[in-house]
Amino acid sequence: MNELALAIPWLGKRNPAAARWVVVALAVGAPLIAMLFGKSWVRILDFAMLYVMLAIGLNLVVGFAGLLDLGYIAFYAVGAYTFAFLASPHFELHLPFWLVLPLGAAFAALAGIILGLPTLRLRGDYLAIVTLGFGEIVRIFMNNLNHPINITNGPQGINMIDPLVLFGWDISKPLKVGDEITINSLFLYYYVFLACVVLSVILVQRLQVSRVGRAWAAIRDDELAAKAIGINTRNMKLLAFSLGATFGGVAGGLFAAFQGFVSPESFSLMESIAVLTMIVFGGMGNLAGVIVGALALTALPEVLRHVAVPLQQAVFGQVLLDPEVLRMLLLSLAMIFMMLLRPAGLIPAYSRYSRPELVVGKEAGR
Amino acid sequence: METLLQQTVNGLVVGSVYALIALGYTMVYGILGLINFAHGDVLMVGALVALEAIRLLQIYAPELGMVPTLLAGLSVSVVVCMILGYTIERTAYRRLRNAPRLAPLITAIGVSFLLQTLAMIIWGRNYHSFPQLVSTEPLEPIAGLFITPVQITILAVSATLMVALVLLVNKTRLGRAMRATAENHKVASLMGVDTNKIIAVTFIIGSALAAVAGVMFSSNYGTAHYAMGFLPGLKAFTAAVLGGIGNLGGAMLGGLVLGLVESIGAGYIEDLSFGFLNSSYQDIFAFVILGIVLIFRPTGLLGERVADRA
Numbered sequence: 001m002n003e004l005a006l007a008i009p010w011l012g013k014r015n016p017a018a019a020r021w022v023v024v025a026l027a028v029g030a031p032l033i034a035m036l037f038g039k040s041w042v043r044i045l046d047f048a049m050l051y052v053m054l055a056i057g058l059n060l061v062v063g064f065a066g067l068l069d070l071g072y073i074a075f076y077a078v079g080a081y082t083f084a085f086l087a088s089p090h091f092e093l094h095l096p097f098w099l100v101l102p103l104g105a106a107f108a109a110l111a112g113i114i115l116g117l118p119t120l121r122l123r124g125d126y127l128a129i130v131t132l133g134f135g136e137i138v139r140i141f142m143n144n145l146n147h148p149i150n151i152t153n154g155p156q157g158i159n160m161i162d163p164l165v166l167f168g169w170d171i172s173k174p175l176k177v178g179d180e181i182t183i184n185s186l187f188l189y190y191y192v193f194l195a196c197v198v199l200s201v202i203l204v205q206r207l208q209v210s211r212v213g214r215a216w217a218a219i220r221d222d223e224l225a226a227k228a229i230g231i232n233t234r235n236m237k238l239l240a241f242s243l244g245a246t247f248g249g250v251a252g253g254l255f256a257a258f259q260g261f262v263s264p265e266s267f268s269l270m271e272s273i274a275v276l277t278m279i280v281f282g283g284m285g286n287l288a289g290v291i292v293g294a295l296a297l298t299a300l301p302e303v304l305r306h307v308a309v310p311l312q313q314a315v316f317g318q319v320l321l322d323p324e325v326l327r328m329l330l331l332s333l334a335m336i337f338m339m340l341l342r343p344a345g346l347i348p349a350y351s352r353y354s355r356p357e358l359v360v361g362k363e364a365g366r
Numbered sequence: 367m368e369t370l371l372q373q374t375v376n377g378l379v380v381g382s383v384y385a386l387i388a389l390g391y392t393m394v395y396g397i398l399g400l401i402n403f404a405h406g407d408v409l410m411v412g413a414l415v416a417l418e419a420i421r422l423l424q425i426y427a428p429e430l431g432m433v434p435t436l437l438a439g440l441s442v443s444v445v446v447c448m449i450l451g452y453t454i455e456r457t458a459y460r461r462l463r464n465a466p467r468l469a470p471l472i473t474a475i476g477v478s479f480l481l482q483t484l485a486m487i488i489w490g491r492n493y494h495s496f497p498q499l500v501s502t503e504p505l506e507p508i509a510g511l512f513i514t515p516v517q518i519t520i521l522a523v524s525a526t527l528m529v530a531l532v533l534l535v536n537k538t539r540l541g542r543a544m545r546a547t548a549e550n551h552k553v554a555s556l557m558g559v560d561t562n563k564i565i566a567v568t569f570i571i572g573s574a575l576a577a578v579a580g581v582m583f584s585s586n587y588g589t590a591h592y593a594m595g596f597l598p599g600l601k602a603f604t605a606a607v608l609g610g611i612g613n614l615g616g617a618m619l620g621g622l623v624l625g626l627v628e629s630i631g632a633g634y635i636e637d638l639s640f641g642f643l644n645s646s647y648q649d650i651f652a653f654v655i656l657g658i659v660l661i662f663r664p665t666g667l668l669g670e671r672v673a674d675r676a
Contacts, residue, residue: 068468070475118661125401125471126660129603133653136600144646269596273475280472321487328483335476336458339469 044185048298049193056295057247061287065218065240068128071135075245077267079104079252087162101253108249109242116241142264157263283345301327373633379517382524386579387602388617390572396548396612403474407481412577413584416443436499444577451573475488485592497583575637604656610666
């Protein structure tokens with residue numbers, strides 16, 4: 001929060017208190033501003049919040065503990081499919097949200113441990129490949145487990161998933177305040193997701209400065225040395241994996257409820273890479289950076305969709321690059337050039353828990 | 367029994383392609399300690415460039431025979447891939463040689479996706495049918511086995527290339543410089559080895575092998591596609607790890623073993639799992655093998671290096 005406020009250009013350094021209020025106001029008012037441009041932008045904001053959660057979770061694994069995970073989207077998938085199995089007509093189960101979401105998170109955490117256990121001894125780059133393979137295995141199973149017993153319904157995915165129902169209040173229906181004002185469900189989802197994000201940020205921030213967070217930083221910077229000073233590296237890495245996966249699982253459950261529909265297509269390798277790019281772009285290991293990165297890279301393709309397509313039509317008379325291609329192009333270029341030119345990201349991690357070799361300038365006080 | 371033999375033959379063919387790709391991974395890893403994620407996509411570029419060159423040749427020089435056309439297409443794609451490999455090393459990896467270990471890896475992923483996207487822009491999202499210049503019609507069955515000319519060609523070409531590479535690395539001055547660089551950059555450069563040049567050469571050789579592998583892969587399956595490099599790349603990496611990464615012989619052995627396991631496994635998975643799994647799970651074998659190898663023998667079959675070098 002403070003870091004996010006400090007990151008606001010000009011105002012952040014001069015008047016941190018005001019900057020903090022700006023952040024709060026932006027977070028609360030964002031959907032209202034987005035509404036000015038149309039309903040679809042509110043929807044994009046909702047997705048942006050989910051991506052922020054994913055990025056926070058992946059940052060825990062990659063940025064804090066230094067374990068490069070390329071199959072992170074698998075945990076998102078586990079959360080989403082758990083929700084889809086337990087709260088949809090597919091198995092005729094309609095368990096309440098309060099039960100399904102934690103279950104999804106628990107399964108995702110379990111998946112994290114299952115992935116973590118065999119890969120603990122591996123170096124960073126081996127780990128990347130194994131996690132990538134894990135993500136692919138999960139996707140292959142999602143795609144093919146419709147035969148001979150139909151579990152995942154294959155590439156068609158699962159439809160008509162129950163919406164979020166909090167305390168008997170279905171937030172997929174517009175809320176009526178008084179007689180005239182109705183609040184669109186997209187807004188309601190936004191505030192629910194925002195609450196989840198705020199909760200995650202607080203949790204992760206506490207974690208980062210805790211004993212566990214320091215242990216992760218030590219493992220990331222030098223695993224051998226960490227072991228030598230008595231850190232149980234095995235447990236700490238497992239913890240990082242399972243906690244990171246938990247965030248993915250929760251985000252996945254929310255995604256399933258929000259979208260009402262899940263299919264393997266949403267959980268491709270490209271998504272894992274996209275989340276990773278968000279972290280790299282924003283600033284690995286730094287919460288504020290990660291949030292900014294996630295927001296920027298979710299919004300950017302949508303902005304492009306609205307700007308680049310008419311622009312191309314005006315200049316070339318036709319659409320040469322469709323927005324999806326542009327998104328991939330930008331993500332890959334962002335990854336390459338961020339590493340080459342600004343390896344610490346947009347908002348570098350300045351704290352004493354950051355990577356020493358990436359810290360530029362003097363240590364900034366918290 | 368005949369199924370088993372037939373699957374063995376198919377496995378050897380696919381395996382030798384994996385082996386060629388794996389050599390590229392293992393050479394780069396041996397020298398830089400970097401997993402060149404973009405290697406599979408260099409293969410894709412090789413296949414698509416060859417496809418394009420062959421198409422053009424068929425239009426503008428139709429009198430050329432099948433084999434010269436294929437050879438010309440292959441040469442064009444090898445040259446393009448060599449340039450591509452050099453460019454990637456020069457622009458994306460060289461500056462990061464002393465960066466923290468995650469940085470070059472992330473760049474490599476970026477390069478991989480960049481190549482895929484560019485290929486998608488140039489060649490579109492569709493599958494292209496690859497011209498069948500070497501016949502894929504099976505010859506007369508030998509002992510009940512169906513072998514196609516393209517399979518024989520693949521086996522012959524990859525065997526030749528592997529022998530050539532081993533000779534290059536073990537017998538020539540360049541090979542000695544490569545081995546020295548792999549052993550220790552600093553000392554090698556003190557001994558007068560231009561390590562930058564050696565690393566560039568390694569990338570160029572690896573990319574050339576990938577181009578050949580790409581053309582063979584596409585000839586075997588008859589298609590080419592902008593994302594075709596991903597799976598073979600991943601599997602070849604598995605093969606390299608299986609054999610012991612950084613070890614040339616290991617990469618070849620690993621490729622063959624992986625090809626065999628995959629193709630025999632795909633033939634029997636349905637019976638083994640009582641009809642629960644079918645051959646659409648074929649791609650899982652590589653990952654399962656990778657997992658098992660890394661848990662029980664992280665150094666691979668022939669490797670000596672320890673996986674968790676700090």
